[in-house]
Amino acid sequence: MKKTILFFTGLLALTSCKTTKEEKPVLAQHVAVQKQYEIDSLTVKKHLYTLASDEMEGRKAGTEGIEKAAQYIEKEFERIGLTTYKDLTSYRQSFEHKGANMFNVIGVLEGSSKKDEFVVVSAHYDHLGMKKSGDDKIYNGADDDASGVAAVLTLAEYFKSRGTERTVLFVAFTAEEMGLVGSKHFGKDVNPTDFVAGINIEMIGKTSSYGPKTAWLTGFDRSDFGKIIQKNLEGTGYKLYPDPYPKFNLFFRSDNASLARLGIPSHTFSTGPIDKDPHYHKVTDEASTLNVSNITETIKAIALGTTTIINGTDTPTRVVVE
Structure with a gap:
């Protein structure tokens, strides 16, 4: 009305x-x-609590639980008004891995003046599934990585309401927990020269080791992607820093790596206190342990920080993977 x-x-x-x-x-x-849609905590909370609910049964790739998660993501892509990828007839990019049927979920927002240049905004929607015994059997994977998928869905709605110059692919990757399986499959089917950047999001539900209103970026020194984000965030009160955990080799442990190995400047945003997180890969990684405000503020920062890349003003240098 x-x-x-x-x-x-x-x-x-x-x-x-x-x-x-x-x-x-x-x-x-x-x-x-x-x-125009403005990023709000109510929408973020809805996505987070839905994807990390017991109904999703831990979202392990190849299970009924991840099927429910995929259906939720597809319905959101349809509501937002995204189109399908290439010649796919649905949002699913299906493939087989070790005898199991798997699928990435991809929604496309076509750009205008630079529609043949692509930016990927991604997170993995799978997790560890369920334990065989115990009072709590479900690995809900709220921070890892329902928080990231909530960001992808929120950013899709944000940029759809504004329009973009470059074409943006919003991707929920499957089977990251099995060794970046979904993103590796996606990478087999792309021409790297057409892809300008990869914006991957993982574990943004907690305050980072740098303090409130901060996030960190994997592979910061491998391209000027991070410096572009820092420039765009000047004066906002939100700051982006390099990955504080170099010993964990995180640049190669999330889905950004599958694109980075092709030369695409693809990095992961995170706020996860990796070395001090008692819930990491535990059944206690539930939505109630996360700070929805932190997630919301980080999504806003990613939206603002990446806008010049998505709209074609900035083009990150190709990534160094040696």
Whole structure:
């Protein structure tokens, strides 16, 4: 009803004077501004608690639980208005791995002036599944990585409401926990020269070791991607730092690595206190242990920090993987 009122209000205003070709874009721009989605904690919480619920049974690749998660992501992509990837007839990029049927979930937001240049916004939607015994058997994977998928869905809605110059692929990768299986399969089917950047998001539900309103980036020194983000965040109060855990080799342990090995400047945003997280890969990694405000603020920072890349103003240098 609100959209209808906005439309007819604009129409009545135009009928009071002569309509010219110059006036039409002004009306379209006004209506578009009214529709812009602003990132909010209620939407983030809905995505997080749904994906990390017991109903999803730990989202292990190849199980009924991950099927439920995939259906939720697909419905959100459809609601937002994303299209399918290449010649796929659905949002699923299906393949077989060790006798199991698996699928990445991909939604596309086509760009305008640079639609043949691609940016990937991703997170893995799988986790560890269920234990065979115990009072709590479900590895809910709230921080790892329902928080990242919540970010992908929220960013999809954010950028869809604004439009982009480059084409953005919003991807939920499967089987990351089995060795980056989904992202490796995705990487087999791309022309690296067409891909400008990979924006991967993992474990953003807790305050980072750098303090509140901070995140860190894997492989910071391997391209100027991180410096672009830092520049765009100046004056916001939110700061991005290099990965504080070099001994863990995290740049190669998340889905960004599958694209980075192709030369694409692909990095992972995180706030995870890896060395001091009692819930990592435990059944206690539940949504109630996370800070929804932290997730929301980090998503806002990623949105602002990456906007110049997504809209074609900045192009990161190719990544160094040696």
